[in-house]
Amino acid sequence: MLFSLPPSIAKQTGYSSCSDCLLALHDIQSIDYYFANNAIIQRFELDAENDFFNDQKSLGQLFHVLLALSYFQRQGHSCLNIAAIAEKTCWSEADVTQYGSSFSKQNAKLKAGFVFVSAAKLSDVIQRFDNICPSRNDIQWDEPNLYSGRYANYENEVADFFRQQQTQLLVDFEPAFASLQQCADELWPTLFPAKNGQDIDWQQVSAANGLIAQTSIISGGAGTGKTYTVARLLLSWLYTQKKDSSTQVKLMLAAPTGKAAQRLNESILAEFTQLLNSNKENQVATLITDLMPMIQAKTIHRLLGIGMYGIDPKYNHKKQLDCDFLVIDEVSMIDLAMMAKLLRALPKTAKLVLIGDANQLPSVESGGLLKDLVNQADWQYAAILGDYSGVYSQSHRQLLNKLLPGFATNNSQNKMNANDHSELEVNSEANNESLFHYNHVTFLQKSMRSQNEITQLAHNILLGQSAQFAGLLTSAKINSETSNLENKKTTQQLSLLITEPETSVITWHEDAYTQAGTLKTILLEQIAQRYACIFESRDVDQAIQQLKQYRLLSATKKGRLGTEFLNTQIEQQLRKRFSHIDAGQMYHGMPIMIVQNDYRLHLFNGDIGVVWSNDDGQLRACFPDPDIPGTHLAFSFISLPAFELVYAMTIHKTQGSEFEHVDILLPNIVVNNAMFYTSQHLSRELLYTGVTRAKQSIGIIASLPALNDCIEKTSTRFSGLKRKLTS
Numbered sequence: 001m002l003f004s005l006p007p008s009i010a011k012q013t014g015y016s017s018c019s020d021c022l023l024a025l026h027d028i029q030s031i032d033y034y035f036a037n038n039a040i041i042q043r044f045e046l047d048a049e050n051d052f053f054n055d056q057k058s059l060g061q062l063f064h065v066l067l068a069l070s071y072f073q074r075q076g077h078s079c080l081n082i083a084a085i086a087e088k089t090c091w092s093e094a095d096v097t098q099y100g101s102s103f104s105k106q107n108a109k110l111k112a113g114f115v116f117v118s119a120a121k122l123s124d125v126i127q128r129f130d131n132i133c134p135s136r137n138d139i140q141w142d143e144p145n146l147y148s149g150r151y152a153n154y155e156n157e158v159a160d161f162f163r164q165q166q167t168q169l170l171v172d173f174e175p176a177f178a179s180l181q182q183c184a185d186e187l188w189p190t191l192f193p194a195k196n197g198q199d200i201d202w203q204q205v206s207a208a209n210g211l212i213a214q215t216s217i218i219s220g221g222a223g224t225g226k227t228y229t230v231a232r233l234l235l236s237w238l239y240t241q242k243k244d245s246s247t248q249v250k251l252m253l254a255a256p257t258g259k260a261a262q263r264l265n266e267s268i269l270a271e272f273t274q275l276l277n278s279n280k281e282n283q284v285a286t287l288i289t290d291l292m293p294m295i296q297a298k299t300i301h302r303l304l305g306i307g308m309y310g311i312d313p314k315y316n317h318k319k320q321l322d323c324d325f326l327v328i329d330e331v332s333m334i335d336l337a338m339m340a341k342l343l344r345a346l347p348k349t350a351k352l353v354l355i356g357d358a359n360q361l362p363s364v365e366s367g368g369l370l371k372d373l374v375n376q377a378d379w380q381y382a383a384i385l386g387d388y389s390g391v392y393s394q395s396h397r398q399l400l401n402k403l404l405p406g407f408a409t410n411n412s413q414n415k416m417n418a419n420d421h422s423e424l425e426v427n428s429e430a431n432n433e434s435l436f437h438y439n440h441v442t443f444l445q446k447s448m449r450s451q452n453e454i455t456q457l458a459h460n461i462l463l464g465q466s467a468q469f470a471g472l473l474t475s476a477k478i479n480s481e482t483s484n485l486e487n488k489k490t491t492q493q494l495s496l497l498i499t500e501p502e503t504s505v506i507t508w509h510e511d512a513y514t515q516a517g518t519l520k521t522i523l524l525e526q527i528a529q530r531y532a533c534i535f536e537s538r539d540v541d542q543a544i545q546q547l548k549q550y551r552l553l554s555a556t557k558k559g560r561l562g563t564e565f566l567n568t569q570i571e572q573q574l575r576k577r578f579s580h581i582d583a584g585q586m587y588h589g590m591p592i593m594i595v596q597n598d599y600r601l602h603l604f605n606g607d608i609g610v611v612w613s614n615d616d617g618q619l620r621a622c623f624p625d626p627d628i629p630g631t632h633l634a635f636s637f638i639s640l641p642a643f644e645l646v647y648a649m650t651i652h653k654t655q656g657s658e659f660e661h662v663d664i665l666l667p668n669i670v671v672n673n674a675m676f677y678t679s680q681h682l683s684r685e686l687l688y689t690g691v692t693r694a695k696q697s698i699g700i701i702a703s704l705p706a707l708n709d710c711i712e713k714t715s716t717r718f719s720g721l722k723r724k725l726t727s
């Protein structure tokens with residue numbers, strides 16, 4: 001039977017059946033067992049006489065390494081780095097204190113887990129296994145990383161693409177450069193007005209990179225002006241195209257979710273409108289008029305023509321997209337497989353611009369792609385030194401210097417201009433000759449939005465400055481809101497208090513939990529009250545607007561502080577005031593979130609709408625109309641794709657969204673087994689992503705140890721991409 005090892009071999013792996021394995025190992029699923037079994041059986045069937053199958057110890061270790069590969073891939077890693085398991089006890093129940101777990105020490109036999117040998121021994125075992133039937137490539141070993149064949153191929157494809165891009169400067173020659181120079185001279189004074197001060201204008205550098213290189217990446221936090229820059233890059237590109245040829249150019253824009261695509265459209269159009277207001281009749285206005293009809297961002301699934309179940313894109317290496325310029329937003333949300341499919345469908349001549357925030361949570365699926373592609377650590381080091389020779393190649397810097405004379409003068413150690421190469425420069429270039437250069441990358445670091453306190457919180461998180469972070473919280477408002485509220489028990493009083501404008505940008509609810517590990521009722525009442533305005537809206541469009549005002553964000557979906565439980569609790573609180581609310585049923589004012597893409601209805605995973613009764617008293621699901629701001633589309637429930645109640649939502653789900661105010665709720669019990677940290681658990685990236693969703697004000701509902709735990713841990717994804725790029 002498929003997947004079933006002969007009993008003699010199965011016994012040597014340590015388990016005679018799947019249930020046997022699941023009984024011994026915590027957190028291992030049937031899929032892991034069958035993955036490992038299948039890899040072994042494929043080789044056993046081809047070479048049963050191989051000594052490896054008589055070596056019980058090695059076979060046992062190998063079987064568990066394969067379990068680990070499947071396990072780590074399920075957690076979003078592209079591969080298994082064996083250092084993560086070497087000499088460790090894995091999947092032992094005794095080590096795991098998952099908050100909200102139903103596990104009870106009293107009534108269960110502890111799962112013992114498995115002890116791995118040293119990295120050197122594991123490496124030897126894997127190598128011997130890899131030598132059996134080398135033509136089989138379902139498993140690929142690239143020491144110290146073990147891959148499933150599929151992920152190894154995806155990673156190789158992405159690495160090849162970006163390595164090739166390095167050599168593809170589009171304007172290394174005349175007359176292409178002349179056209180860019182003309183753009184810089186004629187257009188940029190309008191698009192990038194000169195600023196006081198000596199700093200390099202990184203927005204302008206991003207636009208220059210976007211024009212010079214075939215592929216470029218703009219990474220920056222919320223409000224750092226990524227869209228501002230891309231709007232100007234598009235205008236610059238169109239300007240250069242018009243100079244070069246009279247043919248119609250084709251622009252495409254996409255993002256991982258419908259919501260993010262819609263936001264990209266809105267933000268670019270807002271930038272164009274602003275530019276039009278001050279440039280009514282010049283060439284900028286003409287360029288905008290030409291570009292406007294092309295600003296039609298869609299989801300990547302739709303762009304590639306990926307079917308309902310995510311397979312067989314219509315556009316691929318054989319049939320490529322019909323475009324000259326592709327812009328992709330929210331790239332941190334894109335997984336390795338999707339990126340590989342995207343690159344396959346991109347024509348060789350097309351330009352690609354990727355926008356995102358490398359510090360945000362990586363994709364829910366596999367890979368930490370954006371982080372691997374931008375090499376932020378080297379960048380920050382270069383920024384401190386003011387010397388970008390380690391990240392930009394000499395030829396690239398020369399082009400930048402020609403286009404942006406300010407780049408040379410502001411680059412303190414990099415004092416060269418187009419005609420003058422200092423010794424330092426040449427030397428540093430020589431040192432870096434063999435290195436992969438990140439010519440395609442620009443970081444935008446300065447927030448252009450007003451709330452400096454939120455930016456400062458985000459900054460402290462990224463730098464791992466837990467003391468400064470806590471200092472900001474403490475000085476902002478120490479628990480005063482909760483303690484004041486203790487004295488004002490009635491809902492009416494609460495309502496009065498909450499409709500007052502926000503007085504504080506940051507609020508910290510440090511001690512918000514009951515003994516039972518749930519939220520204190522007084523805080524729940526306060527949170528529920530923030531949603532009351534949805535029910536009080538005069539019409540559905542106002543209710544939809546209210547949905548953008550406030551959101552409770554939680555780290556997890558499950559457990560007593562997970563979104564599922566919180567949603568029912570908030571609902572109960574609201575029911576005290578709005579008696580028509582019927583838990584488990586649809587009701588007027590109920591906020592809902594789509595959890596499955598529906599291309600027919602143009603409703604996408606993460607879209608948020610509200611249940612509203614029409615004039616006949618019939619309940620309909622209403623979502624904002626992406627084409628006509630301020631209006632909505634109404635759907636019957638029968639036609640709707642899968643959806644769920646959404647007062648609280650997970651931080652993961654909020655990627656690509658912003659709200660005027662957010663409250664971030666962290667678990668009050670810390671998961672203490674570092675090895676099993678996953679993107680779902682506490683991490684610096686999780687907190688950063690949550691904090692940067694807030695536009696006006698933010699509430700932090702977390703104990704100091706939970707916050708420190710978050711800030712100290714980064715959610716690294718195992719991947720070989722960076723190594724493949726630079727080797």
Ligand SMILES: Nc1ncnc2c1ncn2[C@@H]1O[C@H](COP(=O)(O)OP(=O)(O)OP(=O)(O)O)[C@@H](O)[C@H]1O
Pocket residue numbers: 203220221222223224225226227228229267271448449658
């Ligand atoms: N150089 C600038 N001068 C003036 N205003 C700017 C500048 N850069 C950005 N802004 C403004 O700052 C605001 C935020 O910019 P933008 O929306 O481009 O940021 P973003 O990085 O795309 O943010 P998000 O990730 O939240 O979408 C916008 O209103 C934009 O017009």
